[in-house]
Amino acid sequence: MDRFRRFLVSDHAAGWAFILPSVVLILVFGIAPIVWGLILSFQEAGLISPEREWVGLDNYVRIASDPKVRQAAINTIYYTVLFVPTSILAALFVAQALNRRIAFVRFYRLAVFIPVVTSTIATGIMFLWLFDRNYGLANWLLGKIGLGPFGFFEDPDQAMIALVLMTVWGWLGFDTIIYLAALQGVPQELTEAAAIDGAGRWSSFWRVTWPMLGPATLLLVVWSTISAIQLFDEVFFVTKGGPLGRTSVVVFYVYRLAFEQGLGALSLAGYAAAIAYVLFLVILVLTLAQFWLGNRIIHYPS
Amino acid sequence: MVERPRRRLLPFDPWHLFLAPLSLLMLLPMVWMVVTSLETEAQTFHFPPILWPGTLRFENYLTVIRGSAFGTWFWNTTVVTVAIVLSNLVLCTLASYAFARIRFLGRGVVYLLLLATLMVPIQVVLIPTFLIVKELGLLDHLGALIVPHLASVFGIFMLTQFFRTLPVELEEAARIDGASRLSILLRIVVPLSLPALATLAVIQFMWTWNEFLWPLVTILTNQDAFTLQLGLATFQGSHQTQWHFVAAANIMSMLPMLILFLVAQRYFVRGIATQGLKG
Numbered sequence: 001m002d003r004f005r006r007f008l009v010s011d012h013a014a015g016w017a018f019i020l021p022s023v024v025l026i027l028v029f030g031i032a033p034i035v036w037g038l039i040l041s042f043q044e045a046g047l048i049s050p051e052r053e054w055v056g057l058d059n060y061v062r063i064a065s066d067p068k069v070r071q072a073a074i075n076t077i078y079y080t081v082l083f084v085p086t087s088i089l090a091a092l093f094v095a096q097a098l099n100r101r102i103a104f105v106r107f108y109r110l111a112v113f114i115p116v117v118t119s120t121i122a123t124g125i126m127f128l129w130l131f132d133r134n135y136g137l138a139n140w141l142l143g144k145i146g147l148g149p150f151g152f153f154e155d156p157d158q159a160m161i162a163l164v165l166m167t168v169w170g171w172l173g174f175d176t177i178i179y180l181a182a183l184q185g186v187p188q189e190l191t192e193a194a195a196i197d198g199a200g201r202w203s204s205f206w207r208v209t210w211p212m213l214g215p216a217t218l219l220l221v222v223w224s225t226i227s228a229i230q231l232f233d234e235v236f237f238v239t240k241g242g243p244l245g246r247t248s249v250v251v252f253y254v255y256r257l258a259f260e261q262g263l264g265a266l267s268l269a270g271y272a273a274a275i276a277y278v279l280f281l282v283i284l285v286l287t288l289a290q291f292w293l294g295n296r297i298i299h300y301p302s
Numbered sequence: 303m304v305e306r307p308r309r310r311l312l313p314f315d316p317w318h319l320f321l322a323p324l325s326l327l328m329l330l331p332m333v334w335m336v337v338t339s340l341e342t343e344a345q346t347f348h349f350p351p352i353l354w355p356g357t358l359r360f361e362n363y364l365t366v367i368r369g370s371a372f373g374t375w376f377w378n379t380t381v382v383t384v385a386i387v388l389s390n391l392v393l394c395t396l397a398s399y400a401f402a403r404i405r406f407l408g409r410g411v412v413y414l415l416l417l418a419t420l421m422v423p424i425q426v427v428l429i430p431t432f433l434i435v436k437e438l439g440l441l442d443h444l445g446a447l448i449v450p451h452l453a454s455v456f457g458i459f460m461l462t463q464f465f466r467t468l469p470v471e472l473e474e475a476a477r478i479d480g481a482s483r484l485s486i487l488l489r490i491v492v493p494l495s496l497p498a499l500a501t502l503a504v505i506q507f508m509w510t511w512n513e514f515l516w517p518l519v520t521i522l523t524n525q526d527a528f529t530l531q532l533g534l535a536t537f538q539g540s541h542q543t544q545w546h547f548v549a550a551a552n553i554m555s556m557l558p559m560l561i562l563f564l565v566a567q568r569y570f571v572r573g574i575a576t577q578g579l580k581g
Contacts, residue, residue: 011404011405011406012406012407013406014400014404014406014483015400015404015405015406015407015409016400016406016408018396018397018399018400018404018483019396019397019400019401019412021393021396021397021453022393022394022396022397022453022458023397023412023416025393025449025450025452025453026416026419026453026455028434029431029434029449029450029451030416030419030427030455031415031419032430032434033426033427033430033431033434034419034422034426034427034430036430036433036434037426037427037429037430040429040430047429047432047433047436094324097317097320097321097324098321100315100317102315102317102318102321103314103315103318104318104321104322105321107325108321108322108324108325110564110567111324111325111326111328111329112324112325112328113563113567113570113571114328114329114332114560114563115328116570116574117508117512117559117560117562117563117570118332118512118556118559119511119512119514119531119555119556119559120512120514120531121512121514121531121534121535121538121555122512122534122552122555122556123331125335125534125538125548125549125552126331126332126334126335126552127331128538129334129335129338129545129548129549130330130331130334134349135346135347135348135349135351135545136351137330137334137351140349140350140351169328169331172328173328174574177571177574177575178574178575180575181575181576226423230423230424230425232425232515233514233515236518237514237535251425254425254428255425255428258428258429259519269429272429273426273429273430276423276425276426276428276429277426279423279425279426280422280423280425280426283423284421
């Protein structure tokens with residue numbers, strides 16, 4: 001009894017009492033699902049019926065020969081390859097422009113940052129209207145300079161590019177904030193010293209500033225790749241995977257398999273879980289590779 | 303070395319030539335939404351687009367509020383968001399204080415285990431979390447949206463990092479005076495951490511207010527439990543040719559988030575710049 005009382009006033013009891021509510025919640029809704037997801041991927045299971053049958057590696061084998069997985073993977077890669085460099089290069093330039101004391105710079109920053117807090121659905125509605133084939137402002141403006149008219153989300157060849165434009169608009173502020181923070185960490189003496197040594201603006205940027213932005217760039221590459229591979233909301237709401245399945249990305253396919261087959265009655269939750277796990281593995285390997293490669297290139301200021 | 307005075311071709315900084323059009327481009331989708339929301343249906347279906355409707359039809363907003371469940375969606379989203387933000391502030395503060403300051407058995411292992419979950423993408427846990435919520439009988443209920451997010455690893459990580467930067471001397475002095483851990487946390491640590499707590503609050507607010515996938519999966523048929531994003535998505539689907547109404551609903555759904563952003567911009571920026579996070 002005495003030992004128990006001593007335990008109650010000890011740091012061990014206090015520590016656990018403080019973390020217990022959070023830990024229980026995260027255990028149930030964060031950690032248990034990771035394990036259950038893995039188990040599901042070895043089962044044939046639905047969402048509604050409690051029947052679950054062990055099928056070993058069948059789900060994983062099936063992935064390799066599923067043409068829809070292949071198409072979704074191609075679409076996902078296409079989106080990622082377009083989105084990651086576009087958004088990061090645009091942000092790099094915009095951050096350079098915003099990182100100076102000129103009039104209205106607070107307004108300019110506000111304009112660039114605002115899309116960050118706009119929801120995917122709100123963004124989707126705005127771009128569906130802006131990119132409307134017949135009445136959209138975009139076709140009118142582009143028509144003024146002799147381009148178009150474009151089908152945008154309704155055109156199989158343009159839908160993915162329209163999605164990239166929309167998501168770059170949504171992400172630009174986020175990437176710019178990261179770059180601005182990094183730029184403010186570049187000591188002015190360095191760029192001034194380069195100027196004294198006769199370096200022009202261009203070479204001063206590439207020789208002095210750009211190397212200092214290495215860690216921020218790596219963070220953005222990793223982060224943008226992860227979120228590009230997981231693209232879902234935009235596709236679900238704006239293009240619904242179409243037209244002709246040209247924007248059906250992997251997570252969208254996973255969602256449809258698990259939740260939309262006969263409103264869940266014919267759900268292929270086990271198979272969907274297997275695809276999700278493979279995707280997780282791909283993301284993990286890609287992230288590690290990017291960090292490994294990045295750390296070989298980047299010079300970290302000591 | 304004497305710097306050569308740069309010849310000025312323009313009476314203003316040349317970067318304005320890039321930044322001003324860029325700002326217009328970034329604001330254009332939103333401005334165009336506002337204009338559309340004040341037009342008549344006939345005006346929205348006019349090409350070339352009518353850039354200024356003449357009389358502003360604010361009654362479009364009233365029509366949306368009266369003719370849809372917008373009020374319910376707005377209320378539900380507010381309840382869910384406030385509950386999650388408050389709960390995260392309390393639970394994450396408690397846990398983070400323990401992780402940062404108290405030495406207890408298993409501290410390192412538990413902390414690492416929590417952090418590891420940050421790496422797992424949502425689609426991996428989506429199906430099993432759905433099944434867990436279903437087992438708990440929460441499907442189609444606001445509880446399904448609230449309970450799983452009452453505490454977040456992100457919040458614990460952020461606050462733990464912050465608490466570790468606070469000087470420990472003040473707390474030690476209070477401890478010698480016999481103050482309990484809870485009162486130290488409330489009287490000393492929390493007042494010093496208000497900026498970090500504000501950052502956590504606004505980021506969590508943004509995530510919850512804008513969340514779409516989780517409500518989409520767990521609120522199946524019960525329209526009384528629809529959130530703004532769900533309601534907005536279905537509203538757009540059922541009013542596809544009434545862009546003036548869709549635009550009005552959209553503007554109203556964004557308003558709280560925009561106001562919060564204007565008021566607390568520096569906390570958003572700090573949250574993103576230091577943690578590198580977006581939902």
